[in-house]
Amino acid sequence: MTLTGLYVPLITPFDDAGAVAPDALAALAHQVLAAGATGVVVLGTTGESTALTERERREVVDVVAGVCRERSAPLLVGASSVEALRALAGRPEVTAALCLVPPFVRPGEAGVLAHFAELARVSPVPLVAYHVPYRTGQPLSADALRRLVRLPGVAGVKYATGIDADTTAFLADLPPDVAVLGGDDAVVAPLLALGAHGGILASAHLATAEFVALIDAWRAGDVTRARPLGHRLAALSRALFAEPNPAVVKAVLHAHGRIPTPTVRLPLLPAGPATVRAALAHLDG
Numbered sequence: 001m002t003l004t005g006l007y008v009p010l011i012t013p014f015d016d017a018g019a020v021a022p023d024a025l026a027a028l029a030h031q032v033l034a035a036g037a038t039g040v041v042v043l044g045t046t047g048e049s050t051a052l053t054e055r056e057r058r059e060v061v062d063v064v065a066g067v068c069r070e071r072s073a074p075l076l077v078g079a080s081s082v083e084a085l086r087a088l089a090g091r092p093e094v095t096a097a098l099c100l101v102p103p104f105v106r107p108g109e110a111g112v113l114a115h116f117a118e119l120a121r122v123s124p125v126p127l128v129a130y131h132v133p134y135r136t137g138q139p140l141s142a143d144a145l146r147r148l149v150r151l152p153g154v155a156g157v158k159y160a161t162g163i164d165a166d167t168t169a170f171l172a173d174l175p176p177d178v179a180v181l182g183g184d185d186a187v188v189a190p191l192l193a194l195g196a197h198g199g200i201l202a203s204a205h206l207a208t209a210e211f212v213a214l215i216d217a218w219r220a221g222d223v224t225r226a227r228p229l230g231h232r233l234a235a236l237s238r239a240l241f242a243e244p245n246p247a248v249v250k251a252v253l254h255a256h257g258r259i260p261t262p263t264v265r266l267p268l269l270p271a272g273p274a275t276v277r278a279a280l281a282h283l284d285g
């Protein structure tokens with residue numbers, strides 16, 4: 001299995017009472033898949049998974065699994081512990097688990113590799129390692145990344161770092177059948193230019209078809225089309241990430257009438273009006 005294309009990490013919409021809004025969630029999944037996304041992700045950072053109860057997490061997976069079943073679309077689910085991975089057994093819609101490099105502990109590269117080897121051993125589905133060192137505090141060299149994606153049961157990596165010497169070394173020498181999906185929205189275009197297979201991009205709730213076109217253009221080597229589109233979408237991503245994700249994405253979706261409220265749960269705070277106006281101007285202006 002090589003994962004390619006655009007995967008939209010869905011926000012979790014809340015209603016006026018602050019509960020998960022299942023109909024709005026299903027509608028969002030339908031909208032982005034109809035606009036050309038290859039698949040969707042639930043319970044990522046963008047889904048505020050750490051602010052949901054266990055029951056809400058199950059509800060989110062149930063709702064979006066239903067949409068993916070109907071549309072035969074791949075579904076990735078955030079699951080970073082043995083318990084969360086085992087809960088994915090018996091869910092045929094789940095293509096892979098998005099599994100975070102252990103945060104905060106900073107176990108070192110050998111610890112990260114041992115951790116993923118053990119999770120892959122018990123997981124009922126392949127793992128996509130979520131490498132986001134500015135959140136986890138754990139860097140990985142090109143050599144460690146290569147060893148990580150060669151582990152049995154690891155299908156690829158969501159790569160959410162800036163672009164540095166380890167990035168170029170890693171992408172220059174990728175094992176076959178391994179997917180690199182960009183997860184740092186503002187630099188996904190250069191990552192695609194280096195050979196990434198697609199992206200997991202919260203920004204792609206908006207301008208979904210354009211993000212699909214960006215991935216297609218870089219993968220086809222159509223630089224004339226890809227470069228200006230990449231610049232435009234990077235500016236949109238910068239506007240959507242001007243405050244902690246997904247506060248601005250939710251505010252814009254709400255302003256467009258696609259979700260019932262812009263509510264985010266603590267510790268996130270609602271996006272400020274000027275930030276939301278600036279993001280809307282990128283889309284509507």
Ligand SMILES: O=C(O)C1=N[C@H](C(=O)O)C[C@H](O)C1
Pocket residue numbers: 009041043044045046047132160183184185200201202203245
């Ligand atoms: O939820 C995700 O998956 C994503 N999280 C990133 C983050 O918030 O740091 C951003 C990316 O677009 C997708």
